[in-house]
Amino acid sequence: MHQRLSRTRTELGNFLRSRREALCPSAVGLPGGGRRRTPGLRREEVAALAGVGLTWYTWLEQGREITVSSAFLDNVARVLKLDETERRHLFQLAHHRPPPALPKRTCKIPSFVRRLLDGLGDRPAHVLNLRWDVIGWNAASDALFDFEARSPEERNMLWMLFSDARLSQRIIDWDHHAPKIVASFRRDFAVSPDDEDMMMLVDELVVASPLFAELWRRQDVHGCCRGQRSFIVEGAGPMPYEHATFMLEEDRHRRLVIYQPVSENGTTALSAELS
Numbered sequence: 001m002h003q004r005l006s007r008t009r010t011e012l013g014n015f016l017r018s019r020r021e022a023l024c025p026s027a028v029g030l031p032g033g034g035r036r037r038t039p040g041l042r043r044e045e046v047a048a049l050a051g052v053g054l055t056w057y058t059w060l061e062q063g064r065e066i067t068v069s070s071a072f073l074d075n076v077a078r079v080l081k082l083d084e085t086e087r088r089h090l091f092q093l094a095h096h097r098p099p100p101a102l103p104k105r106t107c108k109i110p111s112f113v114r115r116l117l118d119g120l121g122d123r124p125a126h127v128l129n130l131r132w133d134v135i136g137w138n139a140a141s142d143a144l145f146d147f148e149a150r151s152p153e154e155r156n157m158l159w160m161l162f163s164d165a166r167l168s169q170r171i172i173d174w175d176h177h178a179p180k181i182v183a184s185f186r187r188d189f190a191v192s193p194d195d196e197d198m199m200m201l202v203d204e205l206v207v208a209s210p211l212f213a214e215l216w217r218r219q220d221v222h223g224c225c226r227g228q229r230s231f232i233v234e235g236a237g238p239m240p241y242e243h244a245t246f247m248l249e250e251d252r253h254r255r256l257v258i259y260q261p262v263s264e265n266g267t268t269a270l271s272a273e274l275s
Contacts, residue, residue, distance in 0.1 A: 009063035012093035016061045019080045020046055028079060050075035060094070070099060084251040109136040113248060116256070117141075123260055124241070130188050130253035131198055132157040144231055144259070156201065158185055162209040172230040172238055182215040183222030190221070191253075225255075228262070 021040035025031065028041065028049055043061065047054040052072050059066050060076075073094055077087045091099035109127055117125050117138040124144050126137035134155040137147050145167065147155055154160065161168055161181060168174050189198055206213040225245035233239050241259040248254040 008093055008096070009065070012090075013061045013063040015089065015093060016076070016080070019082065019086070020061075023080065027081065046076065046079055049079040052076065068094065070095070073099070088251065109254070113254075113256075120258065123258055125256060125258045126157075127248065128157060128255050128257060130191060131195075131201060132185060132188070134160075135254070141259070144233075158182075158201065158212075159205065159208075162205055162212040170232045172232065177229060178211060179215050179218070179220065180222050180227075182212060183218075183220040184225065186216075186219070186221050188253075225257075229259075 020043070021038060023040045025041060025045070028045075030041075030045060043058055044054050047057040050057070050072075052068075052075055056066065056068065056072070057076070060068060070091075073090055074087075077090055080086075082090060088098055091097065113127060113136060117127070117136055120138055120140070122140050124138065124141035126141045126145070126147070127135050129135055134145075134147055134157055137145070142148050145157075145160065150160070158181070161171075161178075168178070171177055189202065192198055202216065206216060226243060228240060228242050230238050230240040240262040242262055243257060243259045246256045246258070248256050
């Protein structure tokens with residue numbers, strides 16, 4: 001164990017040094033020119049810009065056995081201009097665990113994700129971020145959830161399910177599914193509990209939905225993102241689906257939710273509704 005931790009500290013020091021030396025002073029607002037013994041930024045410059053102690057930063061880069069806070073690492077990551085993947089790597093090396101998430105209410109999806117959604121055809125599919133904002137969907141999913149009819153601010157899966165009775169009433173055994181949905185969201189909420197947008201969503205739902213308020217107080221946590229759910233579709237009756245969630249981009253917390261019709265009848269009925 002000691003040998004493994006020693007190797008990790010060495011890797012941490014090498015990683016920090018490589019990123020520090022790769023930065024031009026002008027990239028962080030420092031004057032260029034002059035002779036420097038080493039490329040990039042000096043340790044004292046990183047420490048000053050990050051607002052951390054030079055001694056502690058030096059010890060961290062030297063691989064000393066010290067413990068620093070998440071805020072310390074985030075300040076260093078900001079100065080070194082680390083992207084989200086590099087930031088996660090820094091936290092893994094220093095804390096041996098991922099960092100707190102930085103949720104982004106992203107409204108765009110990459111073109112390859114758009115093609116993936118459209119390619120799923122009759123299988124309803126949509127993309128969520130950490131806050132459960134719906135940032136992409138296909139026509140089959142719109143037929144189930146009416147995304148197009150909602151304003152962008154209302155396209156949040158948790159908000160839709162607990163504030164729109166017309167939608168929740170279309171889900172057979174809603175009282176059975178609702179606790180699992182809230183417990184699943186609580187898992188994601190714990191990833192970034194201090195995010196203002198996440199807290200605002202919960203506060204608004206507690207006021208808007210007595211059911212959500214009751215379930216939120218239970219403190220239940222559920223990690224399963226798959227199962228079976230049936231919807232009542234106008235003109236087709238109950239339509240059973242198996243649903244599963246797949247990670248698209250872990251660093252941006254983008255996830256793909258797919259509903260697979262359980263029977264061929266379900267696929268045919270949905271196709272008829274879309275035509």
